[in-house]
Amino acid sequence: MHLQLLVNGQQREVDVNEEATLLEVLREHLRLTGAKNGCGEGTCGACTVIMGGKAVRACRTPVARAVGQEIITVEGLTPREKEIYAWAFTAAGAVQCGFCTPGMVMEAKALLDRQPDPGEAEIRQALKAHLCRCTGYQKIITAVRLAGQALRGEIEPYRGEPAGLGKAFFRPDAPPKVLGEAVFVDDMQVPGMLYGAVFRLPVARARIKGIDTTVARKQPGVVAVLTADDIPGKRYQGHIFKDWPALVAVGEETRYAGDALALVAAKSTREARAALDFIKVDYEELPPLTSPEEALAPGAPALHPRGNLLSETQVKKGDAEAALRSCAHVVTNTYQTPFTEHAFLEPESALAVPENGGLTVYTSTQGVYEIHAQLVSLLNLPPDKIRVINRFVGGGFGGKEDLSVQHHAALLAWATQRPVKLTWTRRESILCHPKRHAMTITMTTGCDAAGNLVALVADLVADTGAYASLGAQVLERACTHATGPYRIPNVTIRGRAVYTNNPPAGAFRGFGVPQSNFAMETQMNLLAAAIGLSPWQIRWQNALEPGDTLATGQVVSEDIGIKETLLAVKEAYESSPCAGIACAFKNVGLGVGTPDTGRANLAVEGGRVRIYSSAACMGQGLESVLIQIVAETTGLPAEVIDCVLSDTALTPDAGCTTASRQSLFTGEATRRAAAALAEALRGRTLAELEGRVFRGEFHGVTDPLNSTREHPLTHVGYSYATQVVLLDDAGKVSKVVAAYDIGRAINPLNLEGQIEGGIVMGLGYALTEDFPLREGIPERQTLGRLGLLRSHQVPAMEVHLIEKGGTPYAYGAKGVGELATIPTAAAVAGAYYRFDGKVRLSLPLEGTPYTRG
Template sequence: MRLSLIVNGQSRTLEVQPEATLLEVLRDHLRLTGAKNGCGEGVCGACTVLLNGRPVRACRLPAYKAIGQEVLTVEGLSLREKEIYAWAFTSAGAVQCGFCTPGMVMEAKALLDRNPDPSEEEIRQAFKGHLCRCTGYQKIITAVQAAARALRGEIKPDQGEEAGMGRRFFRPEAPAKVLGQAIYVDDLVFPGMLYGAVLRPPYARARLVSLDVSPALQIPGVVTVLTAKDIPGERYQGLIFKDWPALVAVGEEVRYVGDAIALVAAESPYIARKALESIKVEYEPLPPVTSPAEALAPGAPSLHPKGNVLSETRILKGNAEEALKSCAYVVTNTYRTPFTEHAFLEPESAIAVPEGEGLTIYTSTQGVYEVQEQIASLLGLPPEKIRVINQYVGGAFGGKEDLSVQHHAALLAWASRRPVKITLSRRESILVHPKRHAMEIKLTTGCDEEGRLVALVAEITSDTGAYASLGAQVLERACTHVTGPYRIPHVKIYGRAVYTNNPPAGAFRGFGVPQVTFACESQLNLLAQKIGKSPWEIRWINALEPGDTIATGQVVTEDVGIKETLLAVKEVFESSPYAGIACAFKNVGLGVGTRDIGRANLVIREGKVLIYSGAACLGQGLESVLIQIVAEATGLPAEKIEVVLADTALTPDAGITTASRQSLFTGEAVRRAASELARELKEYALEELEGRTFAGEFYGVTDPINSGKEHPVTHVAYGYATHVVILDEEGRVSKVVAAHDVGRAINPLNIEGQIEGGVVMGLGFALTEDFPVKEGIPQYQQMGRLGLFRFTQVPRIETILVEKGGTQYAFGAKGLGEIASIPTAAAVAGAYFRRDGIFRTSLPLEGTPYRRRKKEEE
């Protein structure tokens, strides 16, 4: 179809597919990549552009409907507008992963063009069609208000604070993200690039009887079709356990609906999809195993050679069962939490490019070295033949630790000897990548007459789905944290992770701890009621203090700050009859005896310090953290310091970005390297050190669970938090106060954004997000049905930063990314319990205004 458009003031005539959307035309034909494809459903707002000044969702608008109309993208803003919006969003801390931000900017422009001075409520209403999984929305509202004032000439953009510890230093990458200049994987195009697609089964469990790909090979434009027999190396991969086939072979069982059967590479996405439809497949459907109870039942089919139990964890401290007999009060309940979808705004994408005797993979991942190791194994190549380059990552939250598209793009590129891109649709993303574990937690908790905890017995069953992913490690973390940040002399914990034919479950922000915190904190609310103490008081008298031991036997030291967070929220909790409270603690680093190393090299080049580290930046602000650490150690200004994105050919292995570890682990590695540089700077100017490299490494030595040591070090550090949730008269959340012991606050602006985003994610976990699975098949396969919180639903969020001592590493910093979302759901449950007296034991909570509305919408 011949298409004539006016885009950013220029007339353009193009030949496009008749069914092309405006977004496809902008991105694929005009290379205007500021607008992003986050959902393809018109519900996330990442693709927002203006059509005759009106905001539209370009992913849903047929391109022909834009004929004769003025199309404006973020690239077409005036220089003054670009300066103001870049400053406003950066200074407000409204940019994290940045994938959704250009769409927000275009919505802001449309609003401010028609209303130069909108109220907060008008901003919320204008942005109700936008999703952001990172920021929690509050700072986006602040950004729009700042932009409005600047456009009216009332204020001028500034540069923020200088780099250094404790400074509200502006993220250096934020302006590029705001203006659509930051490059994400799907923004890249290579000469001769093919487009990959993956055939997946309609069943959660079935035997693959036959597979005929010859019809696909006959379609013009199809270059390569691959099946399991075409894999040159190890077909089964996985982060820890190698139990996940890159392609299911004929004669094998399909274990979930996201399994891969065949791969196609073609000259266009349209041809690739057409080729998939032509492949002839015969399945023998088998009854799926849809729950841990079914998987553990006598006679259940064995889903893996090792059986249906992935792992077990046992923790003993004292004699819990005997101690319960002496308790004045004992409560026992079984709690249930659902699968949850990560819903990062950037769908999975990878491009594999043949180079010499190997491949270069451009991707969006939490660990470039983990991708390198698995792809090298898959192709039967030495790791040095595989180069993995991380682009900007559009959100992850644990959901980009496993292979998703990288291995399939690599196989197709290796076979075709041409670059191959695979980008998942939102539906594919929901079907394919691991979720938060659904858990059943049976918990017995006992205390004495004064409310002092005496004993806890826990049995935790985790649905790890079709493949291991990080299920064993998530279970471990659930077991080590089910006691909460409390002094409990007697503990008995048993957990097991069970295979089913449900979607795999793996890492998700909090790593098993949000689930068990909901159970632990709910138990405390019941005990408080029984003994006649307030929910705050029972937490205060049991909160960990220096010298206490946790369930694993680790002694907490002077950096424990749970009591300080409780004091910080005492007044606000006691001022409302409808307030709920919950505490949490969360490990920093992999711990439990796992080899855990942060690394960084500082290279002096052209009068600047370049920070090389394989640590993945996911939107959490790692770039600014590392720059601030170097600035603090050396006294150098920020403009002399840059961060290089993770690249296995350039940056040292700093471990995967998980377990809230990078600020401490890679931060400490950078501090050590910067300390060496600082010593040299006492004698030499920076320019005189041209070409020098200063290397830093930090190894967090820990002990395994049940190591036999009297006082093991299970983790190098822990963060602590207390959240208070306040309901209004209608039963809606009106305010959340989140107090966090962060050690030393490297960048308060970043920390506030992390906490606000974590709180909103926790609110969704408590109230609206669900992921029902029937016969192994997810029932919600669209982003719009996931129940994600939106602008109009978010309450006021107040953050309180407690800087209690800190660690001995990274100038005292602790990790924060996970704990920000952990106590919220439990605090919400506590608030409703106080309001209506109904004790709820499953999430999302039933009988709230949020669930009633959701059911009506469905």
Template sequence: MFTMNLNGIPVTIAEDLNLLDYLREQNLTSVKNGCGEGACGACMVLVDGKASRACLLTAAKVQGKAVLTVEGLSPREKDLYAWAFTAAGAVQCGFCIPGMVISAKGLIDKNPDPSRAEVKQALHGNVCRCTGYVKIEQAVLMAAKALRENTALPADIPYKVGDRMPRLDAPAKILGTAEYVDDMKVPGMLYGAVLRTPSPRAFIKSIDITAAQALPGVATVITAKDIPGRRSQGHIIPDWPAFIAEGEESRYIGDALAAVAAVSKKIAREAVKLIKVEYEERKPVTSPREALAEGAPQIHPKGNLLSRTVLRRGNADAAIAAAKYVVTQCYVTPPTEHAFLELESALAMPEADGTLVVYTGGQNVYDDHHGIVSLLGVEDHQVRVISKMVGGGFGGKEDLSVQHHAALLAWYCKKPVKLTLTRQESINIHPKRHAMEMEFTTVCDENGIITAMKAELLSDTGAYASLGGPVLQRACTHAAGPYRIANVEITGRGLYTNNPPAGAFRGFGVTQSCFAMETNINLLAEKAGISPWEIRFRNAIEPGDVLPNGQIADGGTAVKETLLAVKDVFESSPDAGIACAMKNTGLGVGVPDTGRAKIKIQDGKALILTAAACMGQGLATVMTQIVCETTGLDCRQTAFHAPDTALTPNAGTSTASRQTVFTGEAVRRAALKLRADLENSDLASLSGREYCGEYTGVTDPMGSDKPNPVSHVAYSYATHVVLLDDAGKLAKVVAAHDVGKAINPTNVEGQIEGGVVMGLGYALTEDFPLKDGVPMVKFGTLGLFRSSQAPAIESLIVEKNPDELAYGAKGVGEITAIPVAPAVAGAYFRRDGRLRTQLPLADTPYSRKK
């Protein structure tokens, strides 16, 4: 028997439970399970005033102590922390924020007037993958000041396009009342668990579920033979089986063999351990070069080559032969873990009418719906998918992970089933950023004008296709960068291996090829005797120029403006590194791509309905601003509905930096129809009316024979400068971004800051080591940047886009992470003259011992 004071109330616990598990069972949902190993800080609580990780504590360790969660803050504290974090723009996906609030309170209670350095140190135990920490630190300073001075909170809310409108969902996320899937509980709910393959490449002889079925508390155990519909899933190529069957070979460590539903998580996991698997272990294929070798085991029936991309313009070989200066280098980039803070979770609930309702936290409810329907072999109307809050994605929540298994278990049990991965399961299972080997040749004349580039890219797509084909395409179509280069020849090959799958990840292949191209440009600048800034400015695309992929740059192209914005800061330091990047908006290359939205007048408000997923980018707020700008309504006269396949129109996946443009334009078109009616009526008289909007981007396919094909509807451009201090550590990053039009500047800055810090981790500390296809890493050893490591970040927003499409906005989510690594590499190259061609960069103050 153990006692403690919990949020001011004495409580007794009968057994020595894990504190995190106990608190969540008490419905204290501000305490999040992000890793379960004491590394992320999402479960931070105050124990006798000290910020502590609940996942590392037990009832015995808090015996007789006072435990405080966000729910236990005073009403005044709740108001002030909610205001400060919202006003500062500190909230994106929100999953980490209650833990941040607890760490902030622990600091402010002891030091009411902390410095930024003290705030950084206080937040060292809390990981945020979205924000880059800049605005979180500012929020803590604002909260401290408000608490010291008993500040009155402002009431006005700016809400038009271009305003810094506070995020609509921020207060609920800050205070822990926003609901993520794993926060949900329903009567009679069962818990799911999945048995995975014992090794990456194993021939499965038999699966014996008898003992698991007999365990008291187990409701059902299912295997491949229990799937009523299509077993294999996939975005483009359905090559990923929901379960590996007896007599088949597994392809990676995350392959599922069986799934269990039981009355508790503990029993479900015990049952999984009772399943007996007879198998023959086989040597895995662990690199693309192995996969290409003659006689290599065929991972899929059609062979190990997933895709091949070729882009040619002009005559690269002839231009290279005639060039004054030639640089050829090989580059290697590793796989990378998304490390979103919210673990994958799904809750499937059979309804009385036979419908299966599945609550998810992915990047498109319609993608989830399509997979579940095909797996169950049912009609579309028999499955409904609803999104709860999404605790980060970055591309890592586009594929099925738990949704289909939870649905299948619930379908068999006829009871609700919730399935949530552990952090290690998540690390092992979901697709990563593609590891790549690249050889780049870049040449210029005596004036530094780049005349040709040639590249070969080898991409490890892992066990399954996921989005490996499109990722390889983007790596190739963007490989030459935002420059005028008449002669290009780029060849990419994507190979299957027995490594964890690789798929969508912020930057979508361009992070890899940009690192290679921008580093080559630095070497050319050195040979030509001009500065890294100058060579980029001389070659940068202007409106009307032809991009290396053949598309004509539109009037909103502003890469030169981003270069000019950072010129002085780059030239101020001999150790400054610089890099440029471009990134598409929308799927492009002829792929059907439509944003959809509907505005319904209900309860005296304009209710915005769209299935566009928000993983933290502030989509509801941006769409509200577009509606208000278009109609003249106040934001208090609007509302926003969560993605729901029964109610909200399919707006496509939140990927390719597309939602602000595609769904934003769809919302604008719907709002224009509403505005026409509002000229003669008020909202109340329009009750029940619906206004639909749709926007489809028309592009040309890869390999188009047009002289100047339209690859994408828009491109964003950026230039980043990285400054080092005297010790060789990061001092500051200045990031200039051509965003077209910033619908919400605070949101844009948050995206830039988060992308920069993610890019710094990619450049300097993050790795994903594998041994025979098995990840040799846990959350705490991924090398994620923390607040104490993050430098100052200055965001420079360049707005130059006359297009009326979505008020001129262009995507910013992905490009923010792309130029960071080459800019960091360039800074170290200028500092010590050492060329670093592999990520994470070697021999820096951030290098970790291996």
């Protein structure tokens, strides 16, 4: 149908499908990509525009309804509005991945247009239709208040602090994210581009007898249909274990409902998806194994050639079984934690473009070199023929480490020799990508009469789902951190990661430690009750100190700040009879003997310094961290420093953005390169160094788990935290007070936002988020049913940054991305234990005001 629309003050004519939404027309026809497609169901708010003076969800608005109405997108803000909103969100630290931010800005504009001076409650209510998985909302609310003040003329936008260490330096990537100018993969269009779609079965486990694509190939707009036979290289890929088929072949079994059987490339997304209905698969449905117990049972079918046990981890120190017999108090419980969904706001997307006899793949990933290696193997091409480039990454939290859409877009592009973009719907994202591991943890903890911990015995069983992903490594971290940041002389821990026909489980913020932390911290509360000690006191007297040894044998270094975090929250804890407390620690870097290198090159180009590193920024503010390190080391102003991240053709391999490692590893590599630049600048100008490149590397050398060394170095560093959760009289969370030993705070503004976002993620894990499965298939396949907390549900948060020493690297910086989430669920559980005396052994916690009916 032919329509006339009034968009951003201009009349625009479009010819569109009668079922088209306003969002589809804005993005695909008018190329106004500031409004994002985060869910397609009107849940996340990322697509918000103003229509007829009201904020609307463009993904749920039929375009025909927009005729005759004035439509304003983020691109249509006035120059003054753009200046103010970009400044306000940047100054407040309200921007991380940025995918949701333009929608928030348009909601804020609609609010401030009708109510120039809203209170906090009004702002929270206005934003309740929006989701943000990064920030925790608190800084977004501050940003809206700042914008209102500036629009009323009460304040003028100001600059951030200079780019030195410890400064609230304004991150350079914030303004383009606020204004919708940052390019995410699904924003891209190139000439001749095709669109990809993937065929999957509606069951978790099936034996494939035949695949017929004859009719599908003849459908309108279809250019290619591919099956496993069309893969030129190695079909099985994986982040570490090569156990995941890019396409399941005839004669094989599918292992979960997300398995791909065929790919379609067509001239439009509608045509590609329509053609899927014409692919005919002959299959035999098989009973799925939906629990580790079923998978480990005698006679269970083997889901992989290696069997159903992916990995086993053992941690032993002293003689825990014997020591338990001497304890004055012993507590044993079995804990259950669920699968949970990452729910990053940007669904997975990739654009593969044939060029120079190879492929350039634009994507959104936590590690471009990890994707590059698998694409080289899959396509059987020389490494120099594949180039992987990150566009802006709209959140990750561990969920964008594995192949998702990149290999399928690449296969279609290689087969057609045309560009192909493949973007998952939100349903596909929920169905397919790896989740947080569900775990069953049986733990026995004993102490003496004074409350000093003596022994711990734990058995952990992790449901790693259909494929390995990072399941073995997640299990390992869950085991090595199961003791908490406490002195325990006798420890025996056994962990098993088990294949099932559930969705794969892999990396997720905290990497297995939120699960074991929930168990250990609950045990601490029960021991405290048995002895008559305060939960704060039992943690204080057992907290690690310099010279103590971890369960792995590593000696605790002088930079440990766990006791300082306990002191920072003591008053808050003691202020309420219904406060819960939990401590946590988390490694920085891959550790356990795994090769781990950060790299950065500093090039002097055009009188400027350009930082090159493959490290991915998925919202944590890595670009500003690296710029601040260079500025601190060289004395150069930020205005002459740029950053180029995540391009395998331009940037050195700095490893995956995981394990809270980039500030330390790539930060130290950057510092070393900057030190060489600073030396070269003595008596010279940048102009005199034109063309010079200064390279930095940092190798984090560690020992494997169960090393025979007397005092192995399991990890290069650890961060520590304590959180206190306060309940009101109705049993709702009213405030979270959190203290973090993060070494040197390079940018406190960015750090606080990360921590607040991590706390809110932890609150959801504790109270509202679940991921129930039926016969291995997720029951909730929309964003709106996942239980994600919104702005009006989030409590006040108070963050204390403890800067105690830090590592010898990157000016003492330690990571906080994962740690921020780990202790929250346990602290919430502790608060409810004091509130009603009930011991809750599973997540999300039952019998709270947040419990779903």
